[in-house]
Structure formats: C-alpha cells, structure tokens
Amino acid sequence: MAVGSRPLVPSRLAPGGVAAHAPRRRPTSVLGAYIALTKPRIIELLLITTIPTMVLAQQGWPPTRLVIVTLIGGTLAAGGANAINMYVDRDIDALMERTRNRPLVVGLIEPRNALIFAVALEIAAFVVLWVGANLLSAVLAFSAAAFYVGIYTLWLKRTSRQNIVIGGAAGAVPVLVGWSAVQNSLGWEPLILFVVMFLWTPPHFWALAVKYADDYSAADVPMLPSVAPMADVVRQMVLYTVGLVIGTLVLWPVAGLGLIYGITAIVLGVIFIWGTLALGKNPTAAASMRLFGYSITYVTVLFGAMMLDVFVEHGLS
Template identity: 60%
Template sequence: MGVARLSPRSRTRVAEPNTSPGISPARHSSRNPLRSVRAYVSLTKPRIIELLLVTTVPTMVVADRGIPSVWLMVATVVGGTLAAGGANAINMYVDRDIDRLMERTRNRPLVTGEIAPVRALVFAIVLEALAFIWLWGFVNLLSAVLAVSATAFYVFVYTLWLKRTSSRNIIIGGAAGAVPVLVGWAAVTNSLDWAPLVLFGVIFYWTPPHFWALAIRYRDDYRAASVPMLPAVASTRTTAVRMIGYTVVLWGLSLLFSAVGEMGLVYFVSAVVLGAVFLYYAVQVLRTQATASAMRLFSYSITYITLLFAAMVVDQVVRTGV
C-alpha cells in the first residue's frame, strides 16, 4: 500500500551534466569564481539548513536550562551545517535526473551544468567528513555520530529507496530532519533523554503536513518525474485528512513536551495557540481543497516551527533570568 511503480524515464540516470537545452560543454570553465561559489552553496540547500538549525540552538538552551557557551553553540551549528549541507548535496547528485523534469528544480546546478556530478559528489563527501571530524573534535562523539547517521538515513532510506517507490517517502524519510534536536541536546549533555525524543517526535510529525502542503502546489512536477509523493498519487481530500491527523499528533506532542521538558507558562501557552492555528489551516485545506489554502498552510508551518522553538528560548530566559 502506498507504493507506486516508476516509469523507465524516472529510473534513467543522467550521465552528463550539460544535456539541458542551451548548456554548452564550456560552461564549467567559463563561469567566474563567485558564480562557482554560489553554485556550490546552492548544492547544500541553505534555506533548508536554516530551518534545521532553528531547532538546534533552542534545544541546546532547554538542555542547558540557560544559555550554553557561545563557542559550543557556534561549534554545534557549524558541524550541523556541514552535515546537512553534505546530505543535501548528495540528494541533488542522486536526484539530478528527476530534477530536470520538474519545474521547481530544473535550475539546480547539476541540471544546468554549473557543476559536474563527480565534483558535486566529492564536495558532499568532504562536507560529511569535515562535519564528523569537527563535531567529534569540538563538541562530542555522540553529536558527531548522530549528525552523520542522519545523513546516511536521508541518503539511503529516503533518497535512494523511499522517494521513488512509496507515497510514505516523506513520512519515514523525514525522520532525518528531526535529528538536529538530538544533536543539539547531545552537544550540551553528551546524552539523550525523553525530552529530546519528544522534540524529535514534534519535528517528525510536523514534516508531513509541512511538505505535503508544498507538494500539493507542485503535484504535476512529481507526476512528471514519476515520484509518488502523496499529493501526486492521492486526492487533495485524502492528503488533507492525513495532514489533519499528523497535525493533531504534532499538537499533542508539543504539549507533552511542556511536561517532559519541564517548561513554563510561556512555552505552554505558545504551544496551545500555535498548534490551534496550525490545525485551523490544515482544516481549511480539507474544506477548500485549494492550492492557495495548501500554500498558506505551508507558509504558516515554517512560522509555526520557528515560533514554537523561539518560545522555548524565551521560556527558559524568563524562568532562569539569564
């Protein structure tokens, strides 16, 4: 159930980076250094990294029951950025064949020929190696293992296996995006506990409605690339019902964290209000089944996760008087 067969087109790998219309073989040598740097940076998907790191530092504050040392926060963020950037670059390397078939991704550097595939892969592997060495050397071994394990899960479980074969792809594969909270907690305590595991659950259940909302907008792209993202293989109604289910669980976990994480009134009230608004937007998608409603939910989902984790920081600052 939830498995879609792939067309031969989606399984075909692109051997050369310069097969897009208008891309000449000389493009690699003709670009200027700044353009090259921008292309490599885009491989790491900076906007996704920003969202992941939004969850890391607040988790560190909660784990510390105050503000951790600036150096520890910087070291953890740098290591997390390297690990996430490497994972995203490998994802682009693997998906370069289907990226050229999707309107949203056809301008990525491996599709346009800005970067050769082998260089992108080497770049990604180097980032992962640096991430592990950096976190082990400047944070701790547990954080390093967690960060690189998340990359392995994202690449092998999501990108190489589930993304092209199952409509449950983002449900299971999205777990990789929840690991930064574990890394943040481990960076401070060098251990794990129930509190970070509940936060892991928060991100895990937040990911499907967040991503499906965007996928509703780009369902034709996924169909063109034979990627069985849920909105591409199921009706908007079915997708919306599942989004509501995940949102309800998300709301419950965010409230559970108030007790497990020993949070105060600032966080609790924020979790109640933010979760209620999230559920409202999810219900609106079901009611209207319109792309506009889905995109409003997508936009709010980013605001939600940012404000929820910001509330954790404010809660700790207010309670400890730091």
Template identity: 60%
Template sequence: MVAPALSSPTSVGAKLGAKVGAYVALTKPRIIELLLVTTVPTMVVAEQGVPPLWLMVATVIGGTLAAGGANAINMYVDRDIDALMERTQGRPLVTGAVSPRSALVFAISIEVLAFLFLWQVVNLLSAVLAVSACLFYVFVYTLWLKRSSSSNIVIGGAAGAVPVLVGWSAVTDSLSWSALVLFGVIFFWTPPHFWALAIKYKDDYARADVPMLPSVASHRQTTDRILAYSVVVWALTLVFGATADLGLLYWAVAIVLGGVFTGMAVELRRTESPARAIRMFTFSITYITLLFGAMAVDVIVRNGW
C-alpha cells in the first residue's frame, strides 16, 4: 500500500497565506486606507496638537475593523453583481476563495469587535458613530439605494464621511460645527470621486443593472454634477479653514488643490474621455490626502510641535 502524500510545509503556508489574503480582501483595504487618511489629521485638528499615540492607534484599529466589517458585508450582498462586472470579478466571494456564510460571519464578528473595542478603549460616542456608519452603508446604500437610484452614491457616501466624526469624537468625546463641516467636505467629495471612476466602468454597471449615474445619464449630465459637487467641496474646505481657525499653510493648500480639482472637472466636462476621468479619480485621492495632511501640518507647526 502506498502511503498518502503529505502536504509540504511550504504548500500549507501558501494555502494559509492565500486564505488570510482573501479575508483581508473582503475588507477592501484600499478604501480603508483612504478612510484612515482622513481620521488621523482630524484628530490632530480636534486636539489642536498631536493626540496621545495610544489614542490615535486605538482609533485607527477600531475604525479599520468597523470599515472592514461594513465592506465585507457589502461584498456578501453584492456577490451576484460583482460576478457580472469586470472590475469586481476577482473578489473573494466571486472566485470562491471564501464562502458566503464564512464571509458574513467574519464581517459581523469584526463589526461587533469594532464596537466593543472603541467603546472600551476610546469612548461610546466614537463606537456608536463607527457602527452607525456600517449600518447606513449596508442598509441604506447597499441594500436599498445602490440598485434602485442614480443618487445611490450621493446619499450612501455619507457612510464614508463618518470617520472624520469618529476621529473628532475620539479626541473631544463630542462633535462641533468644524467636525460637521469636515463631514460635509467628504460627503460632497465622494460623488465626483466615484463618478469619475464609474465613467470608465459605466458599461459594467449597465451590465449588472446598477443605476450608477454615468450608466444612466449622459456624459454632460454626469459631468455637470461632478463640477457642481467639486465647487461645493472647494467652498466647504474654505469654510472649514475658518471654523477650525487654521493658518496660511492650510488656506494656501486648500485654495490651490480646490482650484486644480475643479479645473479637472471642467476639462472632463468638455471632453468625453475615460482616460481623463481616471486621471480625475486618481487625483481626487491625492487631493484629499494632501488636504488632510496640510491641516494636520498646519496645526502642528503653529502649535510648536
């Protein structure tokens, strides 16, 4: 009798790594990176200096778990349309790397962990805000608006703006007008950011019967809205500079970046070009990263840190 072949340690390790990678992919780590880029600078502004390291780390950990859980539930719900779209066909639930039941258990587990962790280590307000964002993202955006309204990302994008509120409340255990204005910056930034990407993939959304604006409206209608929202974002960044009493560094960066972002929206409106749309999408990430970085640096420099 021939003895069954044993798996080598290398193959076992590779399988384990692939499985872990699949679960990480469920959380959409690239989206989480962007959320965290907005959280830490917000904490610096709320503190008017550098908050304690443990608080920043704890808020980032809790925010990562909360956002990851929401994203994983989104993948669980959307696995049918993900299989139809070229952009999402490599996701773990489409490829079978993770079973739907395992994905749902994983998502709910880390969401509960996020709430308990933030409650016990940070504060209850931050925990409630973080989990509320998840519930809004799942029930309002994913289950209701995404498949039924071309305004899906406009309203649903509110969930992506909540991390600034979590960051602010983590420091102050309260909210303020400045925090709400900053929420507005992300809320109004999200549609032009996402619509620029959706222009390239509008056929994907049409194939999956998802009424994302570029797939159900003309290029002019879509880019008119992109331009309008970009102007509102620019205005709100200046309002935030005033309400948060930020200095010249922030004001200069906000004015220049807002001008560039709005200029790109104007150019996209003039020319129907998927390549130009992707450039705007890519810059929108750079825009928000530099803007939030500037507000943190402005506070640190002016307070002598």
C-alpha cells in the first residue's frame, strides 16, 4: 500500500458492516469444509439473478422442473469454480484476515481432494444443464467457470488493478445461462442484463475492498482500493455505477417492461449513485460496508421488480 495514497480505513469491521463478509469461522467438520469450498453465499447472489431472467425469457413462470435443473446446474458450476479459486489462492488466503479460516488454509481438506471435488462439480454441472436444459446453457456455465479460474484467479487477480473489472464478467454469465435454458438462444435482453451485472460488479466489490484494503496489500493483490488514492477509487466506482444505471434503463423499453420495473430502476439507481458519492466524502470501513450491503440489496430488488413486472403485465402464469 502506498503510504499517503488514501485515507486510512480501519482494518476491522466497524458497526453496521455486513457480517456475511466478515472473517469466517473455521469449519468444524469435513462436510462443512467442503460446503465452504463452494462459497455458498456468493452462489446465492448469482442465483438471485437467474430466476428473474428465466421469468423474463418465459414471459411468465417457466416449467418448474427447468427452474430446478438450472438452479442445480448453476450452483454446481459456480461452486466448482469457487472451489478451484480456493485451491489456487490458498497461499494468499493465509495472509488475509477475511480468508484465513478457509478450509485449505486450516488444513481440514487436502488440496488434491479439493481440486478433485471442484472438477467433479464442474463435470456434474455440465451434464445436468445439458441433459436437463440444453447444450447452450451448459457451455455458457462452463465458460463462466473457466473464465473465472483462468482469467481472473490465475492471471488478473495477482497482476492487474483491473482484476475484478475483467474477471467480474464471469459473475454476469448466470443471466445468460438462465435465459438460454428457457429460450435455447440469446437476444438483446440477456445481453443487456449481462452488461448490467458486468458494470455492477466493480462498485460492488470495490466497496468491500475498501474495508479490506490492508488485507489485499498484505497479500500483494493489486485490488484497486489497496493501490490507488481513494479519490480515484470513488471516481471509478461512480463511472461504473452511472453506466450500470443507464444499462438498467435501456433494458426497460428493450424488454418491454412496465412502470414497476422502470420506477424501481430509477429510484435504486439514484440511491446507488448517491451512496457512492457519499463514500468519497466519508471513506471509512463502516461507510464502505454499508454501500457494499446496499449493492446486494440493489441487485436483489432490481431483479425482483423485473420479475414482478412480468407477472403483473402478463398474469401470474
């Protein structure tokens, strides 16, 4: 960390922070350790975007069997990618407060077994999606996992301050998987949703990284808040947030959505931009974690409003 490059941020979670991303408790069983390898709370966030996208693609509720298959396949694919991420990053995880209790760091699972488990999850995900949905959704899910591991984890994370910007594309693929599972094709709507999630990722993750900037510095990971002045970090966050809001508004007419979605997108977007600007004026751990928490609420409510809009416009069918 460059001395004097940014305001000091407390290294421990301040009141009002998001407990979901506080340092994890050490798993107490081998089963719990394998579950922890998949990063289930991150998977939950990915799946939040999948179901509403499937509803939009179907213009109503898709076949329940297809929803279940897609969620299982998406969970397996994301879980496998996350497990490989932990396998690769076990050295730097030991240096970071937030990750020092992960299973491979504390020795609950042998690295070789973790890698076998991860690869098995990826194979299972591909088979489940191919058999239960279609080949396109299976290929997209596998490509997201490969991109996350190959481009983000193995290359960009340790070498570039743009790591989460480019690597975050993997987290935007679930909307493509959800749409393709229903339509067996892609179109403008899922591509715009992909862009929305791509633009959402940097301000979402950088808000977390502000609080853990010292962790990333200790592990020599060039996450933007650990290598750039806070003013530059906030400027980048604002740019991505504005682009994100524009993307959500472009989706409004393209997807034929109504006022429920449109008004929600405007209100949520204004709050997000305001919150990002406010972080620049008050760059503390508590403020960054509040913004991080809001970013999760933002995407949850936005996609929920999109799904509700479809139901209201086309009936609850």
